[in-house]
Amino acid sequence: MTRKQKKVLWRIIAVFLLLVIVSFLPTDRLSESCILVLYLIPYLIIGYDILRKAVLGILHGEVFDENFLMAVATVGAMLLRDYREGVAVMLFYQIGELFQSVAVGKSRRNISALMDIRPDYANREAQDGTLIQADPEDVAVGSVILVRPGEKVPIDGIVVEGNSTLNTSALTGESLPREVTVGQEIISGCVNLSGVLRIRTTKEFGESTVSRILDLVENSSMKKAKAENFISKFAHYYTPAVCYSALALAVLPPVLNLVMGNSADFSNWVVRALTFLVISCPCALVISIPLSFFGGIGGASSQGILVKGANYLEALAKTRYVVFDKTGTLTKGVFQVTKVCPEKGVSQEQLLKYAAYAESFSNHPISKSLREAYGKEPDHTLISDTKEISGHGVITKVQDVEVAAGNRRLMEQLGITVDLPDISGTVVYVAVDDSYMGYLLIADVVKEQSESAVKALKKAGIRKTVMLTGDSKQVAEAVAKQLGVDEVRSELMPEDKVIQVELLLARKQKNEVLVFVGDGINDAPVLSRSDVGIAMGALGSDAAIEAADVVLMDDNPLKIAQAIGISRKCLRIVYENIVFALGVKGICLILGALGKAGMWLAIFADVGVMVIAVLNAIRCLKVDNVQNRNDF
Amino acid sequence: MKKTYKIEVDCANCARKMEEATKKVEGVADATVSFMTQKMSVEFEEGAEEKAVMDKVVKACKKVEDDCEIYL
Numbered sequence: 001m002t003r004k005q006k007k008v009l010w011r012i013i014a015v016f017l018l019l020v021i022v023s024f025l026p027t028d029r030l031s032e033s034c035i036l037v038l039y040l041i042p043y044l045i046i047g048y049d050i051l052r053k054a055v056l057g058i059l060h061g062e063v064f065d066e067n068f069l070m071a072v073a074t075v076g077a078m079l080l081r082d083y084r085e086g087v088a089v090m091l092f093y094q095i096g097e098l099f100q101s102v103a104v105g106k107s108r109r110n111i112s113a114l115m116d117i118r119p120d121y122a123n124r125e126a127q128d129g130t131l132i133q134a135d136p137e138d139v140a141v142g143s144v145i146l147v148r149p150g151e152k153v154p155i156d157g158i159v160v161e162g163n164s165t166l167n168t169s170a171l172t173g174e175s176l177p178r179e180v181t182v183g184q185e186i187i188s189g190c191v192n193l194s195g196v197l198r199i200r201t202t203k204e205f206g207e208s209t210v211s212r213i214l215d216l217v218e219n220s221s222m223k224k225a226k227a228e229n230f231i232s233k234f235a236h237y238y239t240p241a242v243c244y245s246a247l248a249l250a251v252l253p254p255v256l257n258l259v260m261g262n263s264a265d266f267s268n269w270v271v272r273a274l275t276f277l278v279i280s281c282p283c284a285l286v287i288s289i290p291l292s293f294f295g296g297i298g299g300a301s302s303q304g305i306l307v308k309g310a311n312y313l314e315a316l317a318k319t320r321y322v323v324f325d326k327t328g329t330l331t332k333g334v335f336q337v338t339k340v341c342p343e344k345g346v347s348q349e350q351l352l353k354y355a356a357y358a359e360s361f362s363n364h365p366i367s368k369s370l371r372e373a374y375g376k377e378p379d380h381t382l383i384s385d386t387k388e389i390s391g392h393g394v395i396t397k398v399q400d401v402e403v404a405a406g407n408r409r410l411m412e413q414l415g416i417t418v419d420l421p422d423i424s425g426t427v428v429y430v431a432v433d434d435s436y437m438g439y440l441l442i443a444d445v446v447k448e449q450s451e452s453a454v455k456a457l458k459k460a461g462i463r464k465t466v467m468l469t470g471d472s473k474q475v476a477e478a479v480a481k482q483l484g485v486d487e488v489r490s491e492l493m494p495e496d497k498v499i500q501v502e503l504l505l506a507r508k509q510k511n512e513v514l515v516f517v518g519d520g521i522n523d524a525p526v527l528s529r530s531d532v533g534i535a536m537g538a539l540g541s542d543a544a545i546e547a548a549d550v551v552l553m554d555d556n557p558l559k560i561a562q563a564i565g566i567s568r569k570c571l572r573i574v575y576e577n578i579v580f581a582l583g584v585k586g587i588c589l590i591l592g593a594l595g596k597a598g599m600w601l602a603i604f605a606d607v608g609v610m611v612i613a614v615l616n617a618i619r620c621l622k623v624d625n626v627q628n629r630n631d632f
Numbered sequence: 633m634k635k636t637y638k639i640e641v642d643c644a645n646c647a648r649k650m651e652e653a654t655k656k657v658e659g660v661a662d663a664t665v666s667f668m669t670q671k672m673s674v675e676f677e678e679g680a681e682e683k684a685v686m687d688k689v690v691k692a693c694k695k696v697e698d699d700c701e702i703y704l
Contacts, residue, residue: 057696097643101642222636222666222671291644
């Protein structure tokens, strides 16, 4: 509890005791004004801040808020000589507020703790070998820092000394430790488990993975969901409407009574109006809905699913179409040369060498696999005039000859016709000085979880799954069939993927959501064009974290269905709270207007409903059971 | 230009009121107040002077919720 909360707690205890004492006093022997003073003391102790805020609100023209409602209701009760009730209402209101503030504060801290991966310090070694704990922000790029077992890696870097295992669960939700050794890149936010590591930093703290993720998570609640905006708008009209209704309730029936010639019965109607006011407070909705979304986002991030805003969490629930990029998303994106088929008169070694040289500057996984298969590092000094033709391949000069390596379209451009080998895999054709040298077959491996991921999506009510790929039709269809994907579009250039997604977007209904899942390489435009863009395997890939709306920290495609599951659970809780709070309040308002509900029911309708709604909202935080439901 | 400020506010409804008040301040293009992270993010209009605008924002917020704190 904070100091403020403790102060309120003491006030509550004091007033409760005072109220008990005053109740036992022989009040019938005291004068009216004496009793008033006896009750005014606890009333002011418990309610001075509410009264002050209500007066300030009126002075500032902000009339209709809950302080005003409580002030009017309790002052009204005092004027009607229901002293005990007046004090009790204020007392219970304060108890409710205290409970809410403690509960919300606690869950806020819980959620923040889930997301808190901020490292506190970086160890720098002084010249005499002693360790200095420095603020990570003060560590320059290229410095060597030391990470001991049990410490968090504060800044991204490369291991220069030591072997160890890392726990990445704070980032990925994946509990299996990862091995690292000299020369490997290491990402901040991981916890070092076993050995001492010396790391040469490659980024500043502000640019490191951990800072970027923190930034992303902390800003996520700035993008509000439609349901949140709805409540804001709702409260805007609701409170004045309730106040005018209460006023009408206090004035109209007595006036009608007078006109009809009956007694006005003013006090009865004023009490009803005051009850009405207490019931009406919109707190339950205003608090529980952002809390639900915040809890959902926090819970998701504990599973390695970073959602960039409540609006995206909300949209995910309505997912009907899931469009996948193939490479790196459904497949491992680890390519291996599985076959080398040179033309007559060309050796396998020669073909591999040309291919490796041609692709030596590219970071594409296919190029990497070619270089790996070649086994030697190409001599970069021999290579010049490299032209990368997107969606086709590479043309480059190696010594005096022009080497072209790429797909069939590239060969056609060069006027070479090649036969299509009847095998599934990616084929890289190689031509030197426009004469055909042969082809290499490269195959990508499908991820173990991909098949169950597609099944899980189907089970979650996804209408259609579509796979987009730049690969050949044969490969694409083989993979699609294996995984059970509904539709395939193959041989697409990066820009074709945007067009395909736009076609799908045009066909879907307005309230259906299209999700695109990619690995963040080359598909940033598609990620931003789709309703919700999910980037996976995003550890360390800044572009993907930037472009996507949802970031999966590891590369398990099952997390897509899990994200949708979390979103649905969260939304269900939000709707439960809206219906529950409005329902109970609606019924109580009618009862209050009819005179069937006293102050006690009113307090329940206000504080009780809010407490129940907050407790319900906290359920959003629990998401591990969502995962189990989707495991196959 | 968009900037985020740390705030201290006790209740969600108060945060909502601060948000509405901030949006109405001259020089503010858009504003969001997050009760959960205790942060306020303000998007300034083109050419608005940040300090002057934020002074007004603080005043406006104090007016609707006397019990709030904005750390500039």
